[in-house]
Amino acid sequence: MNTSRHKGLSFARRMYVPRTVGLSIGFFTVAAAMYPSHPPAWVWIAMILNGYGWSHLAYLLAKLSKNPYAAERRNLIYDSILGGFWAGAMGLNPLPTVTVLSMMAMNNIAAGGPRFFLVGCGAQITGALVGGFIFLPELFPAVTQVQVYASLPMLVIYPMAIGLVCYRVALQLSRSKKALEKLSTTDSLTGLMNHGAWKDLLTVEFNNCQTLNRQNSVALIDIDHFKNINDTYGHIIGDNVLKQLSSVLSAGLRESDLAGRYGGDEFCVILPDTTLAQATDVLERLRRTVHEHTHSVLPDLKVSLSIGIAPYGPHLTDASMWLHEADMALYDAKSTGRNRVTSARPGVRVCERLTPEFE
Structure with missing residues (x-):
């Protein structure tokens, strides 16, 4: 396995956990916002597949790809499109929309910095336009108490999952930095200081x-x-x-x-x-x-x-x-x-x- 593929798989594994956690609890946020409009059965099936199937499929796509890193970046764009789609479908309901899209934005900026964040924003807008065009919902409906409670797990648990991933990356970087410092001060033949x-x-x-x-x-x-x-x-x-x-x-x-x-x-x-x-x-x-x-x-x-x-x-x-x-x-x-x-x-x-x- 070459170095670039190994790094790409490592990137995909790091994103797998927060994506799985985020989509699982995000399902309830979206479901609470969509429920008042009484969507048809296919919409509920789509929400379930997105919430509980997409993270596993995304990881599989990255794992089977010749370039896992590029595949995982595409997966993040798909995340943003889907998040925007549900935001448009719920009529940009303020709290659920901000909750879902901000979590997606957190992923994008953590994975690719400001530039990738802007690309993700464009994907979210595209998804929202498609969702709004298909469902033609009432825009900015009032937030219900149920929707507030359904958004709380996403606002609390998902940032903790992202924080855990960042903590592990920081530990790995610290270990790598120490190893590089040791290499830079050590004679390779004798193991003594250079x-x-x-x-x-x-x-x-x-x-x-x-x-x-x-x-x-x-x-x-x-x-x-x-x-x-x-x-x-x-x-x-x-x-x-x-x-x-x-x-x-x-x-x-x-x-x-x-x-x-x-x-x-x-x-x-x-x-x-x-x-x-x-x-x-x-x-x-x-x-x-x-x-x-x-x-x-x-x-x-x-x-x-x-x-x-x-x-x-x-x-x-x-x-x-x-x-x-x-x-x-x-x-x-x-x-x-x-x-x-x-x-x-x-x-x-x-x-x-x-x-x-x-x-």
Whole structure:
């Protein structure tokens, strides 16, 4: 089933319940307005079929159509024509007419907005002219007490049915929005935060450190010789290494720690309320866990990590400077032998991030 057909069927299902409820109770509104004119038997049969059969037929037509969405929009136009027809047949009796046509208009504007509402209004007028021409009723007859009572269920129950449908749609949209937000901030391969989302949180944490004087550390993690792993074992194994490291990060860090994929074979971590010594201890354990792990299929594959840590300090002017210090610490870890955790040296600046031999 293609996407457009699935959406069309979903639209038809959403309209099925309010149409069924509305026509079922609307029958009594129309019947109360038509009764004083003593219509013939065929009119009562038509009212019953419209009230209790049309909703099921409309759903069946949409379900069997190649384009359910277009079919359901046509059904809404038919609703408006039929509603207008009964309004004309009852001589535009004020209360029943307003009740029936306003419910139809509610459907149209909910399903297609103002433009479709205007199309529905045109259909209602057409139906009213046809109904008035066939029955030639007395126009604007007095509203009876029975007609008032017959209109009340329509005025109370039908809006509740529409409200329930709208509530369910709102819940579905909320869930879809949350899923899209998660997709937009998640790295598809590792399941960790992506580069942009992590850097946004880094800025938030930096501001918290400035205003709340919190201890905090940021770390950059690089897989040593990752290009050689890809060249030797292939990119599928390389991807598995990235996934395994993300799993180790998720399992070995606290819930408050914020891990992400910085790009390529580089990962990043924010460790809130953590001193440099505590952050070093956590990441040293992480480094040992990865280095000591033996791949079940490729026992000769050994993975090691170079990690650079930078604690927050008052000398830092912005989040980029903080990240730069972690970057320089990572440079030191790679340039002094790799497979180690190195702390930042505040004030040290390097013009080039990494020379080619350390990539």
